[in-house]
Amino acid sequence: MELARAGRPVDHVIADLTDLRAGDVKWSEGKTFGMVYDGGPGVHDVAEQAARLYLHENALNTKAFPSLGRIQSDVVGWTAGLLHGPDTVAGFLTSGGTESIQCAVLAARERGRAERGITEAEIVLAESAHAAFHKSAHMYDMTVRTAPVLPDWTADVDAMAELVGPNTVLVVGSAPQYPQGVVDPIPEIAALAATVDANCHVDACMGGFVLPFVEMLGREVPPWDFRVDGVHSISADIHKLGYAPKGVSVILHRTRELRKYQTFVFSDWLGGFYASPNLQGTRSGLPMAAAWAVMQHLGVDGYVDLTRQTLDNADAMRAGIEAIDGLRVLGDGRLHLIAMTADPDSAVEIDVFALGDALLSRGWFHDRQGPPDTLHSTVSNSNTGVIGQYLVDLALCVAEVGTTRTADRSTNYATLE
Ligand SMILES: *Cc1c(COP(=O)(O)O)cnc(C)c1O
Secondary structure, three states, X not given: OOOOOOOOOHHHHHHHHHHHHHHXXXXXXXXXXXXOOOOOHHHHHHHHHHHHHHOOOEOOOOXXXXXXXXXXXXXXXXXXXXXXXXXOOEEEEEOOHHHHHHHHHHHHHHHHHHHHOOOOOEEEEXXXXXXXXXXXXXXXXXXXXXXXXXXXXXXXHHHHHHHOOOOEEEEEEEOOXXXXXXXXXXXXXXXXXXXXXXXXXXXXXXXXXXXXXXXXXXXXXXXXXXXXXXXXXXXXXXXXXXXXXXXXXXXXEOOHHHHHOOOEEEOOOOOOOEEEOOOOOOOEOHHHHHHHHHHHHHHHHHHHHHHHHHHHHHHHHHHHHHXXXXXXXXXXXXXXXXXXXXXXXXXXXXXXXXHHHHHHHXXXXXEEEOOOOXXXXXXOHHXXXXXXXXXXXXXXXXXXXXXXXXXXXXXXXXXXX
16 A cells, blocks of 8 residues: 555545544444543533644653643642542653553562562562553563452452562552452552562552542442552553543652652763653653643542442443343442343353344444453443433343354454554
């Protein structure tokens, strides 16, 4: 394929792009459970206007763009406040949860090397911890020791303790973990990390902009944030239920000294002194500015309202699923993540992947996951107003699928195409 020599008019180019999108999931209709988190028209408006202002700005150099330095420190500060960080907390913005986790993993490795002389660094986590930890270990040449989860899907801390040793630089807990949406026992995980002076990272990519507001709504939330002694770092994605457009997450460290282990400085280059806070070089100011604008626009009250709506959506969805013979929900059913699976106690054995195909033909998109075979939903305000219709369609699809199985057993959280 070759790029044509002649350029084309704007309206032709945009018309083609619009056509290209025709086969994409229809998230704006609320029929996608995850990936796009829709905060409503006001949030779109403020994000789009901020995006237009910052589309071309480069966050590489905050001396040239001091506004982006200010935006970063505001967003990091507000997030630290929501997560009850002490005054010493220091953080950076990153491009997403994966990058925040990579920064946390690198910081743990570097601290282990500097303070404990560890050259063969190990991470201890549960099998529910996000794949981004394994990706980070792969990139940074570290070993992952994986413990099972308990029957309630939380990390088995006793099993993790068996895996912790002198080379452990990082022990991970999730708040909540992605597959079943349960919060790990963070105080026990932090205490375990402390036994060998390893870092404890709390992956709140999914919960960072949910759990603080769930707590404000008066629902019980297990301890998970900087109020837990021994938590070194936390990742929280604004581009999930923080309702900012994609490309922004926060990595927080309990102190500036801990944060220093994730940064890179280099002075032996003809290009001059080079310092970088995260994994990127040149990067857009757009996601940072849009996140700032969305957070300002919503305020705590706006987030509490969106969280109330999200929990209402998730509760209605869970109750409806449980009411259908042959289906059940895994986990404690408290938060916004739903893992729907076949009920082993039912007479009809439903193949949830076949069910997922039937739902997709009616426009409903779930990620497949497993083991065990489940359809995953990250419920948000995006799904407001459609849960009733979803449950009607779900019951129809269950009847339609019956005991049919699909040959396609793939689970696809992300793709390489
Ligand atoms: C989404 C998610 C991540 C990874 O974040 P990306 O923004 O997709 O890179 C990590 N951990 C958890 C628990 C998540 O839900």
